Amino acid sequence: MSLTTESARNVARVLTEAMPYIRRFRGKTVVIKYGGNAMVDEDLKSGFARDIVLMKLVGINPVVVHGGGPQIGSLLERIGKESHFVDGMRVTDSETMDVVEMVLGGLVNKEIVNLIARHGGRAVGLTGKDGDLIRARKLTITRNSPELEAPEIIDIGHVGEVASIDAGVVHMLVSGDFIPVIAPIGVGDDGHSYNINADLVAGRMAEVLNAEKLILLTGPAGQDRQAADRTGCRRCRCPDCQRHHTRRYAAEDQLCPVRRSQRRQCRPHHRRSA
Numbered sequence: 001m002s003l004t005t006e007s008a009r010n011v012a013r014v015l016t017e018a019m020p021y022i023r024r025f026r027g028k029t030v031v032i033k034y035g036g037n038a039m040v041d042e043d044l045k046s047g048f049a050r051d052i053v054l055m056k057l058v059g060i061n062p063v064v065v066h067g068g069g070p071q072i073g074s075l076l077e078r079i080g081k082e083s084h085f086v087d088g089m090r091v092t093d094s095e096t097m098d099v100v101e102m103v104l105g106g107l108v109n110k111e112i113v114n115l116i117a118r119h120g121g122r123a124v125g126l127t128g129k130d131g132d133l134i135r136a137r138k139l140t141i142t143r144n145s146p147e148l149e150a151p152e153i154i155d156i157g158h159v160g161e162v163a164s165i166d167a168g169v170v171h172m173l174v175s176g177d178f179i180p181v182i183a184p185i186g187v188g189d190d191g192h193s194y195n196i197n198a199d200l201v202a203g204r205m206a207e208v209l210n211a212e213k214l215i216l217l218t219g220p221a222g223q224d225r226q227a228a229d230r231t232g233c234r235r236c237r238c239p240d241c242q243r244h245h246t247r248r249y250a251a252e253d254q255l256c257p258v259r260r261s262q263r264r265q266c267r268p269h270h271r272r273s274a
Helices: 005-025 042-057 069-078 094-118 168-175 198-208 225-231 252-273
Strands: 029-034 061-066 123-127 134-138 141-143 152-154 159-165 179-183 185-187 193-196 213-217
Touching: 029 042, 029 198, 042 061, 042 094, 042 179, 061 094, 061 168, 061 198, 069 094, 094 123, 094 179, 094 185, 094 193, 123 168, 134 193, 159 185, 159 198, 168 179, 193 198, 198 213
Parallel strands: 029 061, 029 213, 061 179, 123 179, 134 185, 159 193
Antiparallel strands: 134 159, 141 152, 185 193
């Protein structure tokens, strides 16, 4: 590909400015949660894959955890099934779980792997079922009500949270110069599959891998500051967490999972600074 003189100057300038960061993060692991508008806009999809490949080429080890809410919702709509959410979590019965596995573990995961390959990278798609990567437990949501003496327990079906992560297969792929692309589906002790919020999986994965950075690309473009104020969800500003700060574009119904993911990633750094 030929470059004009002006384009070549811009490339040289950008690379010069990036050199300190390349040296700083070379050999480090960065976990990226990929979702929201970047998964539906063709230019953003291509740009995301190109950036991931570039990170790998300069010696950074990206690990991608992806969502797929819009794609799941679209397929459910096509089969005439309405989507319902509780605290940002999709209510997932057995039929919906089949769709979730088909979309996340198949369609979306392989599309991301293919996009990375088209830009010169080598990626391997996984779900939490592969290599016993993600062990899940059923997520229970409770709500306090003044009319009830005890909290109300809400059953949202095959929705889970991360019980544990065995990152052996991820380490193997990274050491083999591959880019892991992970769909957030876990397996419970009961053998059932569970849909886990990708923000939460990314946060736990970053903790287990001792990642240098956790980046969340989620929700519609633009940060809903009013929603953040209403829910009390704000970026952690402690000095030790500043270098682990999260880029997030969150809709109101996603703020709670995003905040829990940030808190999970920040926890070990709070301990180090105590």
